[in-house]
Amino acid sequence: MDVKDIMELLGEITIKTGLPVPIDKSKIFEWANNFNINRKGEIYLYTGALYQLIPYINYTVKYLDSISKLPSGDSLINLAKIIIKISPYYLSSIIKPSIKEINENNAIVRNIAKLLIKIDKNIAYLYEDDIYSGVLLYDMGLDDYFSIHSQKVFKSFKNRNVKKIITIDPHTTHVMREGYQKFVDNYDIEVINYLELLSNTNIDLGKLNKTLTIHDPCVYSRYENIVDQPRKLLKSMGIRIKEPKRSGKNTYCCGGPLESLSPKFSEDIAKSRIDQLLSQSDTIITMCPICKANLSRVKPDYAKLIDISEILTSNI
Amino acid sequence: MKVNIKSLYDEVNRCVYCGFCEAVCPTINLGPHRGYGPRGRVNLIKDFIENKKITTEFLASVFSCLLCDACLIVCPAKIDTGRIVRDVRSIIRNEYKSSINEKITIRER
């Protein structure tokens, strides 16, 4: 599929709906149904919606890729572009990712929230203001769209008097620090990542007798310098950590960032990475929704991919 | 925010063409040429800033990058290809959008 088309669709949808895929906004905070977390506080959990969105994004990408391969592909994509300009939600009925995947990712967010509440029960959640960060726009250099979107997000923070946010994935963490700093005037939100936060506490996570292989996300290790924090937390539980040849600062990408632009590249890179990881042990820890989704597409049945939050909450 | 082309240029201009970065790049062996690796990206971008010319393969090079920055860690000149590529995508969109007639496609070998 043409990279230009993908970028155009992504930009238009994000500006029109606030999300990179045309879905109902309540899907973002449905994880918090029946979960006791304050609406108001000093520090806010800001998920940036990435964990929640990944199943929808990946489904949409696959869908668009498959229609672009039809004989009438180009005109169908053009049609999609027109529909999005008129009413993006019109497309929402065709985006139906697996419920299982959605539930899994919602559970990850809930686990992270559990950890946060455990260290500080006053940490609050943004609910309907937990909007998408726009990181995909930023990475693609769609700065015109990103500039509009990031200012919208910042305004909604200001309306709610948010000063400090806790992020939960590498991409959102990075864009809220570097991207927003560059594009939003007077940006003054303090951004702390939940792994940084937890590793600075004496949180007692109990013990777990397990050997696990760690997969560092590129953006944590090389952009945000988050390498030791997850290790410290895992070690505090008595977990034996296996390091693949490429780990920490030298980690190897999961291939995820190319998922929408070149599914083939993305898959090949994921295959190389999963082999490197599985040479250490059968269970792999991920810390990013994009890594998890992309590696799980190529993983053999016997292998297990677990988000770090699931491990950290195993005794809670 | 507008990308600062001068500082971008100073950074790519530091490249000594050693290729150390290619050894760690996940995309280099998948694409049809060196442009799918960091040494290629950096030098194509340098050429692009100097001559303000884009080609299909140049675009493929810029859009096939993962922004993973594995290359930065091993680069003797400390060139941050991931961040540079992001900025160049933005320049292309702002200034060259109308001159891209063909599809941008990431090609396999």
Add this chain to the structure above:
Amino acid sequence: MVQKNIEDFINEINGSIGKNKIITDDLILKLYSKEPSGLVGKISAVIFPENKDDISKILSSAYKYEVNIYPQGSSSSLSGNAVPLKDGVIVSFERMNRIKEVNTTDNIAIVEPGIRIDELNLFLEKSNYMFPIDPASQSVATIGGAINNGAGGLKGAKYGTMKDWVNGMEIALPDENGTRLFLGCMTVKCRKGYDLARLIIGSEGTLALVTEAVLRITPIPESIVTSLALFDNLDDLLDSFIEMKTSGIQPYIAEFMDNKTVEIASKGIDINFDANGNMLLLSIDTTKESSERMKKYLENLFKKHNANKIITSLNQQEAEELGLFKIRRNLFAAQVSMGYSLYGNGKKLQVFIEDIVVPPSKIKLAINKVREVSENYGLPVTIGGHIGDGNIHPSVVYDITDENMKNKVVSWYKDVMKIALDLNGSISAEHGIGLLKKDGLIMEMNHYNSLKEINIMKSIKSLFDPKGILNPGKVL
């Protein structure tokens, strides 16, 4: 404008090998026409053969249309070896990077030319074997490039250079059919008339294209003791090295860096010791039982020669933990960054790496002489090298827009080569002649009263490549 013959050639191979193996995109052509030496050329296409037949077809058409062929591995050469001079096409071996066979009983690996040395070693490591030629550029250098440059590396004192580790190879000739020949043997011992395999090693792509290589491999030593010693006085360092060599110990790795270079290279890396003075990095392969003894020997030796610091590890893992190799690995980065600290950001700088070799007994004289000459020129020169085999790399960083400095560097370059010759050495140990050392080669032949060698070489060249289309303008 593409010349007519090149256009016809490209059309023909388009049909014979397939068009997805040919690239003519302007910017990509410029990208491939460069080298770390800073030299830049110009070409009409880059061709990516995927197998031996492709190579023969390319050569046969190139012969027919008289099109210049510039072979390339990773183009990490430093003397202009891989840069296209006149119009023609680059043949890049990057898609021919398979390991075809590894046999630990026969101690061989059969590989395609485009495989990178590091990749090969990563694979061999699984069987506890290695290919011991490890240029500092091993992460990029391909086997084809290393063969054609006659490359050497850190382990040179013990393992020599490429010429010692290639049993045989398949080549393709620039003739009517792109004829393929198997030179040398599968085995180490081989008396197949004249040793043509050795002739190809170091020929810099001017005689034939290497399509496959039979490499010797060797087990990774059981145990390696490494010592990093720093000396205030350079003579002390060199004396300790000479004493060790004289006492019959053959180092596994023997690397040297002078104090200025150490100062720059130890900045910005995380080592938990102060590095002041001239550095000697020595590794010796031992058995587990004897490693303690070797450690003591090295420590005593360096102490005797007034080392200001000695850090020793009993095995590779400990060496990594102590960060003993970090300064050495940062050498090239240091040379680059030194330039920016000297001339400021935003300049176009060139790192120029010399490559002389002298008999190890003369290394002390050579280094002192090079220092003297460099000081006279007032050039910022760093000196490091593979001291174990007498190969040193004085290097200079300069601003290429500064004509005055450029002239100085050219003159310095000649003087350094002259130092090597005066000490019974040679002007190039491992980087090759390429373009930059053609004058140096004549200088050397003259020095040894051996000018006729050039004529013999020219005759050999025309036997292999009658139309002179392979990497023209290089070496001779």
